[in-house]
Amino acid sequence: MRMKRIVSQTKFETVSVLRNGEQLLLSLVFPLGLLIFLSQTPLLRGIGIIEPTADPLTIALPGALGLSLASSAFTGQSIATAFDRRYGVLRQLATTPLGTNGLVLGKLGAVIAVVLIQYALVFAVACALGFRGPVDVFALILATLFGTAALLSLGLLMAGTLRAEATLAATNLIWVLMAGVGGLIVAHPGEWGTVVGYLPSGALGDAMRAAIGDGGIDIKAIIVLLAWGLVGTLAARRWFRFE
Amino acid sequence: MSSSALTIRGLHYSYGAHRVVDGIDLTAETGAVLGVLGPNGAGKSTTISLAVGTRRPDAGTVEIFGHDPVRDHLTTSQLAGVMLQDGGLPMSSKPLQVLRHLASLYENPLPVQELADPLGLNDFAGRTMRRLSGGQKQRVALAAALIGRPQLVFLDEPCAGLDPQAREVVHTFIRELADRGVAVVLTTHDLVEAEELSDEVVVIDRGRIIAQGAPEELRNASAAARSLTIDLDSPVSDRLIDRIAAIAPASAQGSTITVEGAPDSARIAAVCTAVAEADVQIIDIGMHSQSLADVFFELTGRPLR
Numbered sequence: 001m002r003m004k005r006i007v008s009q010t011k012f013e014t015v016s017v018l019r020n021g022e023q024l025l026l027s028l029v030f031p032l033g034l035l036i037f038l039s040q041t042p043l044l045r046g047i048g049i050i051e052p053t054a055d056p057l058t059i060a061l062p063g064a065l066g067l068s069l070a071s072s073a074f075t076g077q078s079i080a081t082a083f084d085r086r087y088g089v090l091r092q093l094a095t096t097p098l099g100t101n102g103l104v105l106g107k108l109g110a111v112i113a114v115v116l117i118q119y120a121l122v123f124a125v126a127c128a129l130g131f132r133g134p135v136d137v138f139a140l141i142l143a144t145l146f147g148t149a150a151l152l153s154l155g156l157l158m159a160g161t162l163r164a165e166a167t168l169a170a171t172n173l174i175w176v177l178m179a180g181v182g183g184l185i186v187a188h189p190g191e192w193g194t195v196v197g198y199l200p201s202g203a204l205g206d207a208m209r210a211a212i213g214d215g216g217i218d219i220k221a222i223i224v225l226l227a228w229g230l231v232g233t234l235a236a237r238r239w240f241r242f243e
Numbered sequence: 244m245s246s247s248a249l250t251i252r253g254l255h256y257s258y259g260a261h262r263v264v265d266g267i268d269l270t271a272e273t274g275a276v277l278g279v280l281g282p283n284g285a286g287k288s289t290t291i292s293l294a295v296g297t298r299r300p301d302a303g304t305v306e307i308f309g310h311d312p313v314r315d316h317l318t319t320s321q322l323a324g325v326m327l328q329d330g331g332l333p334m335s336s337k338p339l340q341v342l343r344h345l346a347s348l349y350e351n352p353l354p355v356q357e358l359a360d361p362l363g364l365n366d367f368a369g370r371t372m373r374r375l376s377g378g379q380k381q382r383v384a385l386a387a388a389l390i391g392r393p394q395l396v397f398l399d400e401p402c403a404g405l406d407p408q409a410r411e412v413v414h415t416f417i418r419e420l421a422d423r424g425v426a427v428v429l430t431t432h433d434l435v436e437a438e439e440l441s442d443e444v445v446v447i448d449r450g451r452i453i454a455q456g457a458p459e460e461l462r463n464a465s466a467a468a469r470s471l472t473i474d475l476d477s478p479v480s481d482r483l484i485d486r487i488a489a490i491a492p493a494s495a496q497g498s499t500i501t502v503e504g505a506p507d508s509a510r511i512a513a514v515c516t517a518v519a520e521a522d523v524q525i526i527d528i529g530m531h532s533q534s535l536a537d538v539f540f541e542l543t544g545r546p547l548r
Contacts, residue, residue, distance in 0.1 A: 001350070004347075005347070005348050008344065008347040008348060009344075009348075012333075012336075012344045016333065016335055016336065019335065020335060083334070084333065087329070087331065087332070087333075087334055088327050088328075088329045088331030088332075089331055089332060089333050089334075091292070091297055091327060091331055092325070092327055092331030092332065092387065094297045095295045095296075095297060095320060095323070095325040095327075096320055096345060096348045096349070096391070097316075097317055097320045097321055097348050097349060097350070097391075098348045099316050099317070099320065242297065
């Protein structure tokens, strides 16, 4: 019965995301656009991020996967939650048998459902562009789960403490920063690379780049994501306000 | 076994140093409407969120059919339906989608059409919640409160923003709920509504209950419950008002006499005789029965806060 309610909430939230134009732009169009752009233009070779003979898909694919996760687990979900909070939707659902925990699990379920759709499309396009592996599936699953935990908990923390407009602005800005300078899409050299390696964006990027190709599991990156997930979850439990 | 659907004892809740709920005791009976009245910020909505367990009280107990709404949320949430003041429904979905989703969260929900038809939700079923008028949203929110077949319903300002027709529909709905044995807790600052619908009224101000009883009892208990007003064709003379004051407490202002207290026939006759003997004519005579609104203002004061 409890499971049925959580599944119902998962379906409802998933359909809401898939019906929302801005969410689709963020979760599907941008990651797929990034995949095509980075793999089909000489940019990555030109700025020396990869060797002239290397396949740009080894950077473009993990980048698109990481950006997918950042879009749906972080920016998309925190904006949706922030406005649900503003309109009293969270309070209303908390009075139903779904309850607070069911609500959070439903959101987690919806994020996972949307991520699976994103991954399917991203992999399909990557294969069409000539990607032939290898992929460490277990490493990819670990990166996805711990990345989701870190990003979703931090996104919900913002949604539950800031005003809806502030959440909208901040999570969009952070999305741009994660993608541009946060190590999510390309690893940064030098000290900056070390710094972002300890941030959720850089750790997720490292974990993804290791999983696609033959890097396997990036233990350090997974531990960093786990730590952020714990901090985010504890902080959200402590400070999240329904109104 | 008592028929109490909701029992609240010694409820306290503070936001920081501000005591929003400061020792409230309440009982809602099955088959009756309990009107909760009070000015804005009196603590009505906070009391509701404490009653349904979305907040934990600082002190005091809440029981819904004997169950604690925080510890035993799964049981109480099946028993109690809630209509929040600001709607609380997902904006990007359509009304019937929202109701079908909410129905899926309960064990034994009502069929959606059983609420959609009488509340007229089909007229705007094609629009998303975001595009509905305030009154339309209110009707969906009422349906949302009732979809789980609750035995106790909390309605926070259910008629705010409704046009007279919709208000009539909602009022009939609320009375029918009570007639079917549901306990209804209705917060409102519409005093006419409270008087019309409630079997029992509590008035809350500054987090405390300052009056409680059946609407008639409250009206009658009030100091200036009833009075008799007589307008004359000329100013009231001192001699006349002295004579009338000997019959009952009375005062004069210009050409108007006000006689305090319940104006029974004997008193009216005595006062009119005195007027006739003074050889002045009566232009108008009225019996003023105090409304719940007068009681409310008397209790909570008129200034805006």
